[in-house]
Structures are given as C-alpha cells and as structure tokens.
Amino acid sequence: MKLLVILIFSGLITCCGGNSSHSLPSKLLLVSFDGFRADYLQNYEFPHLQNFIKEGVLVEHVKNVFITKTFPNHYSIVTGLYEESHGIVANSMYDVITKKHFSDFDDKDPFWWNEAVPIWVTNQLQENRSSAAAMWPGTDVPIHNTTPSYFMNYSSSVSFEERLNNITMWLMNSNPPVTFATLYWEEPDASGHKYGPEDKENMYRVLKEVDDLIGELVHKLKVLGLWENLNVIITSDHGMTQCSKDKLINLDLCIDRSSYTLVDLTPVAAVLPKINTTEVYNKLKVCNPHMNVYLKEDIPARFHYQHNDRIQPIILVADEGWTIVLNKSLPKLGDHGYDNSLSSMHPFLAAHGPAFHKGYKHSTINSVDIYPMMCHILGLKPHPNNGTFGHTKCLLVDQWCINLPEAIGIVIGALLVLTTLTCLIIIMQNRLSVPRPFSRLQLQEDDDDPLIE
Ligand SMILES: *[C@@H]1O[C@H](CO)[C@@H](O)[C@H](O)[C@H]1NC(C)=O
Ligand SMILES: *[C@@H]1O[C@H](CO)[C@@H](O)[C@H](O)[C@H]1NC(C)=O
Ligand SMILES: *[C@@H]1O[C@H](CO)[C@@H](O)[C@H](O)[C@H]1NC(C)=O
Ligand SMILES: *[C@@H]1O[C@H](CO)[C@@H](O)[C@H](O)[C@H]1NC(C)=O
Ligand SMILES: *[C@@H]1O[C@H](CO)[C@@H](O)[C@H](O)[C@H]1NC(C)=O
Ligand SMILES: *[C@@H]1O[C@H](CO)[C@@H](O)[C@H](O)[C@H]1NC(C)=O
Ligand SMILES: CC(=O)N[C@H]1CO[C@H](CO)[C@@H](O)[C@@H]1O
Numbered sequence: 001m002k003l004l005v006i007l008i009f010s011g012l013i014t015c016c017g018g019n020s021s022h023s024l025p026s027k028l029l030l031v032s033f034d035g036f037r038a039d040y041l042q043n044y045e046f047p048h049l050q051n052f053i054k055e056g057v058l059v060e061h062v063k064n065v066f067i068t069k070t071f072p073n074h075y076s077i078v079t080g081l082y083e084e085s086h087g088i089v090a091n092s093m094y095d096v097i098t099k100k101h102f103s104d105f106d107d108k109d110p111f112w113w114n115e116a117v118p119i120w121v122t123n124q125l126q127e128n129r130s131s132a133a134a135m136w137p138g139t140d141v142p143i144h145n146t147t148p149s150y151f152m153n154y155s156s157s158v159s160f161e162e163r164l165n166n167i168t169m170w171l172m173n174s175n176p177p178v179t180f181a182t183l184y185w186e187e188p189d190a191s192g193h194k195y196g197p198e199d200k201e202n203m204y205r206v207l208k209e210v211d212d213l214i215g216e217l218v219h220k221l222k223v224l225g226l227w228e229n230l231n232v233i234i235t236s237d238h239g240m241t242q243c244s245k246d247k248l249i250n251l252d253l254c255i256d257r258s259s260y261t262l263v264d265l266t267p268v269a270a271v272l273p274k275i276n277t278t279e280v281y282n283k284l285k286v287c288n289p290h291m292n293v294y295l296k297e298d299i300p301a302r303f304h305y306q307h308n309d310r311i312q313p314i315i316l317v318a319d320e321g322w323t324i325v326l327n328k329s330l331p332k333l334g335d336h337g338y339d340n341s342l343s344s345m346h347p348f349l350a351a352h353g354p355a356f357h358k359g360y361k362h363s364t365i366n367s368v369d370i371y372p373m374m375c376h377i378l379g380l381k382p383h384p385n386n387g388t389f390g391h392t393k394c395l396l397v398d399q400w401c402i403n404l405p406e407a408i409g410i411v412i413g414a415l416l417v418l419t420t421l422t423c424l425i426i427i428m429q430n431r432l433s434v435p436r437p438f439s440r441l442q443l444q445e446d447d448d449d450p451l452i453e
C-alpha cells in the first residue's frame with residue numbers, strides 16, 4: 001500500500017515537475033549520403049553507423065518516390081509530397097509554357113521550386129528560429145523568396161570537413177537559434193555510378209570512407225557538446241543498381257531523332273513529340289521488350305507521376321539494369337531512377353537523439369512520411385502532404401505505438417486467456433453443482449498480508 005502511494009507520487013513529480021528540457025526548442029540535423037542503397041547496410045561493414053543505430057533507430061527500407069532520382073527525392077523528403085505535387089519531377093526538365101529548362105547545373109530559378117514549401121522555409125517563418133544548410137538540393141535557391149538564414153552555394157569541391165565545420169558552427173552560435181539544418185554528401189552515389197554496386201572491392205573502399213565520415217560527424221557533435229540534445233537523421237535519396245553493356249535500349253533503332261525532343265534520357269526517358277504523338281508512341285511502344293512506354297494519361301497510378309505540366313506526353317521506363325541510349329555505348333556501370341517498388345532503389349533511414357527511441361528497428365516507411373515526422377519534432381504545422389505521421393510513431397519516444405504483429409499477438413493472447421477462463425469457469429460450475437453432502441463453510445482466513453504492511 002505504502003509502496004503504491006510512493007510510486008504514484010513519484011510519477012506525479014516526474015510528469016508535472018522539471019519541464020526545463022521541454023522549454024528548449026528541439027533541434028534537428030538532416031543528413032543525406034546520396035545513393036546509399038538500403039542493403040549496403042547488410043552487405044558491408046559500417047562500425048560508426050552501427051554505433052549510431054545501436055543508440056537510436058533504424059528503418060531498414062525507405063520506399064522512395066518515382067522517379068528515383070536525386071533532385072526529386074531530396075525535395076520529397078523535405079516537403080512530404082510526391083513529385084507530381086512538388087514539381088521537381090526530374091533532374092532534367094522542360095516547361096512547355098514558359099520554355100524554361102532545368103538541370104542539375106542550372107537549378108536556381110525559383111520557378112521550379114515554388115510549387116511546394118520546403119521545411120526549412122516553414123521553420124524560418126516561425127518566430128525566432130532559423131535554418132541552415134550545408135547543401136541539399138534547393139537550399140541555395142530563394143524559394144518563396146526565402147533561403148535558409150545560413151547556406152552554401154552548391155559546389156561539389158567543398159570538402160565534407162568544411163560542410164561539417166560550418167553547419168555545426170551555425171548550429172551552435174546563431175541567434176535566433178538554428179533549429180533545422182541539412183548536410184549533404186555526394187557519396188556513395190558518385191562511386192556507385194562509376195563502378196556499379198556489384199564491384200565489391202571498390203564499393204567496400206568507398207563505403208568505408210562514408211562510414212568514416214559518419215564517425216567524424218558523431219565525434220564532432222560530441223566534442224562540441226551538441227550530441228545529447230540534437231536530433232540527427234541520416235538517410236538518402238535512392239539506391240543503385242548494376243547496369244551492363246548487354247542491356248542497352250537504343251532509341252535510334254526505332255525512331256528518327258527529328259520527330260521528338262528528348263527532355264530526359266535514362267532510365268526514365270521524357271519524350272516530347274514534335275508533331276504526331278500517336279505516331280511517336282506507336283514506334284516506341286514496339287521498340288524494346290525491356291522498356292515500358294506510357295502515354296502521360298496511362299502512367300500507372302501507383303507512381304503518382306502524372307498530374308504536372310512538367311511531365312512530358314510520353315515517358316519510357318527501362319527495366320531494372322537496362323539503359324536507354326541514343327546510339328551510344330554504356331555511359332555508367334551503376335544507375336538509379338527505376339521503378340520505386342524495386343528494393344534496389346530504396347535507401348535506409350537512421351536517427352538518433354532525444355526524440356527517438358534507443359535500439360529500435362523498423363522494417364519500412366515511405367520517404368514522404370519523413371516530412372510530417374520532422375514537423376512533429378520541430379513543433380511545426382505541416383503543409384498538406386502525402387505522408388502519414390502514424391507510420392513513424394514507433395520511432396518516437398513521445399508517441400504511443402503498436403505495430404501490427406504485436407497487435408495480432410495481443411488479440412490472440414487475450415482470446416486464449418478468455419477461452420481458458422471460460423472453460424475453467426464452466427468446469428468449476430459443473431463440479432460445484434454436484435451435491436456434496438459433507439461440505440461446510442470454510443473459516444475465513446485473516447487476509448492481512450504482512451508483506452505489504
Ligand atoms: C528572439 O530571441 C532574442 C534573443 O534570444 C530575444 O532577445 C528576442 O526577444 C526574441 N524575440 C521574440 C519575438 O521572441
Ligand atoms: C565556412 O566557414 C568559413 C569560416 O566562416 C568561411 O570562410 C567559408 O567560406 C565557409 N564555407 C562555405 C562553403 O561557405
Ligand atoms: C551564392 O552565389 C551568388 C551568386 O553567385 C552570390 O551572390 C551569393 O553571395 C552566394 N551566396 C553564398 C551564401 O555564398
Ligand atoms: C550509330 O552510329 C554509328 C557511328 O557512330 C553509325 O554508323 C550508325 O549508322 C548509327 N546507327 C543509327 C541507328 O543511327
Ligand atoms: C498521327 O499518326 C497516326 C498514325 O500514324 C495517324 O493515323 C494520324 O492520322 C496522325 N495524326 C495527325 C494529326 O497527323
Ligand atoms: C498529395 O498531397 C497533395 C497536397 O495535399 C494533394 O494535392 C495530392 O492530391 C496528394 N496526392 C495523392 C495521390 O493523394
Ligand atoms: C518546475 C519548472 O521548471 N517549471 C517551469 C516550466 O516551464 C515554464 C515556462 O517555460 C516555467 O515558467 C516554469 O518555471
């Protein structure tokens with residue numbers, strides 16, 4: 001009895017007293033290692049990343065968005081939107097109405113980005129908060145007239161150390177405080193393209209370098225005293241698959257180049273016919289069995305890749321590992337961009353910090369679910385999006401979650417217990433109802449239990 005009272009009392013004290021930790025604004029650092037295929041984690045060693053996961057959470061597969069390319073997927077992570085809804089539908093785009101072009105080297109016109117509001121902009125519109133970016137597609141563009149308060153112009157020649165130094169400096173010394181920050185790194189994507197993911201020897205070396213960078217990141221955060229209070233998400237935009245010179249689809253064998261404009265090439269080609277769409281479609285349709293050809297209106301709904309002017313009238317989707325070319329040899333040994341239901345296209349997600357459980361593993365979420373989770377951590381009201389907050393509840397300490405297998409287990413368990421009890425009661429009643437001539441009242445025992453005094 002006394003023990004119970006003490007327990008209840010201490011519970012009241014812990015939940016109603018000491019709210020100092022809640023008054024600090026939550027901070028979040030979002031890190032992307034481009035092209036980090038989910039199963040690299042199973043097939044290679046990552047001592048530093050595994051340590052990070054041991055004290056945090058891991059989502060083994062993140063189902064990303066179609067097309068599984070870099071710019072579109074990075075924008076989906078920070079907006080929670082499918083590509084047709086955020087407007088960055090490829091790394092290379094053409095807008096028929098304005099005749100504007102977009103490419104990864106010419107991406108600074110806000111026109112392309114303004115169909116959505118990325119989280120760093122929303123974060124900054126809240127009182128006394130700023131955002132910082134050590135690169136991330138779109139962070140050097142004034143989207144809705146707003147860049148992060150602190151950012152770098154994109155340049156692949158800035159070292160990881162410099163990106164890390166500057167982003168941590170901004171996280172520490174800024175006023176108003178930086179509560180949302182991004183960090184982007186080009187590997188293992190660049191090497192994945194160059195060697196192909198099946199080149200174990202080279203990928204081993206490259207992935208060890210990536211793991212060492214994660215080690216540097218954690219070390220730096222610890223040295224600066226940021227580690228305990230900062231939430232850190234490490235994820236990626238897409239995976240990588242092996243390509244081959246024997247898996248080429250040469251469009252020149254099927255159709256004259258003069259009859260269409262090619263806005264994007266492989267593995268998803270965006271085709272803008274010059275005169276007769278039906279004619280171009282009919283020729284491409286029979287071009288190669290390892291390529292699906294869709295009129296815009298027939299693109300499968302599961303791709304969520306249709307309702308945007310920047311999606312061209314015909315798209316060609318190569319089968320996994322196949323490369324679309326214009327009478328050329330194989331350009332790269334590894335590629336991505338394919339169907340987002342292929343597990344080779346999926347990245348992973350790991351997270352650590354006060355918002356996350358410790359030592360929890362989860363099988364899968366969608367990349368669009370990351371946005372509502374980040375908004376929750378930062379206390380921001382999310383813009384309308386395609387993610388589901390409920391999918392990430394199990395990762396978060398302040399949420400009550402129960403996953404499906406557990407729920408089924410509990411229901412079955414409860415049913416078993418109920419059935420057993422019912423049977424026991426029936427048996428007991430049957431026994432009691434047998435007349436017992438010599439039964440008499442039992443003396444009531446003193447129920448004062450000395451143990452709980
Ligand atoms: C913003 O923060 C600064 C410094 O922390 C403080 O002086 C100022 O009053 C704050 N402004 C608002 C509107 O909260
Ligand atoms: C990083 O910070 C240093 C020191 O403030 C500055 O000189 C440098 O230009 C910054 N680097 C980038 C890429 O912005
Ligand atoms: C980015 O580049 C633009 C144009 O080259 C320049 O005006 C601007 O100062 C640069 N911003 C930063 C943060 O380096
Ligand atoms: C492909 O290119 C070669 C020369 O590089 C040329 O001889 C050949 O005709 C071309 N084939 C097609 C189908 O355009
Ligand atoms: C387009 O091509 C198809 C098939 O070749 C043909 O039947 C149709 O008449 C053409 N339409 C126009 C507008 O030229
Ligand atoms: C995705 O979210 C946007 C914004 O709420 C909405 O307009 C769009 O219809 C959604 N897409 C799907 C497939 O639900
Ligand atoms: C017990 C305690 O620390 N209470 C604090 C909770 O937070 C409010 C506002 O941040 C403070 O005013 C209380 O003193």
Ligand SMILES: [Zn+2]
Pocket residue numbers: 035070189190193336
């Ligand atoms: Zn790439």
